[in-house]
């Protein structure tokens with residue numbers, strides 16, 4: 311991840327967020343991707359969930375360098391770990407693919423560089439979450 315990735319990611323997330331259905335679309339895609347995922351969100355208020363996710367995406371971006379953010383990510387990782395929500399590491403790959411799919415649908419300037427930026431920016435946070443399973 312470099313500065314250009316962060317800029318591309320930021321601009322893209324802003325363009326996507328202009329349309330409130332963006333994260334709802336992500337959850338529709340993600341829930342449809344696996345029965346395990348659908349079951350995990352059976353009792354979840356997905357509108358509230360989408361709001362939290364947006365905040366956490368920015369948190370993930372800062373995952374590698376800001377220690378305060380790392381504390382938040384630590385809490386998020388614990389919440390997703392086997393002792394709490396029990397989110398298996400392989401589900402994160404599905405999560406990222408469906409998120410990128412939603413970005414593709416909602417960002418009018420989407421291209422291969424944008425996709426690479428999303429993946430590179432979120433990867434360190436994802437690796438961290440997986441490592442804490």
Ligand code: HEM
Pocket residue numbers: 346347350351353354355359362363366367370386389390395397401402405435436439
């Ligand atoms: C790095 C990727 C992810 C991020 C940034 C993320 C973010 C979040 C956030 C911010 C919350 C709310 C935390 C809280 O309750 O305080 C949450 C809850 C949750 N996440 Fe994730 N998540 C990720 C990956 C996943 C994956 C792969 C799954 C797989 C099914 C998942 C399933 C859930 C569930 C079931 C909840 C609880 C929902 C509820 O309260 O009913 N998450 N996630």
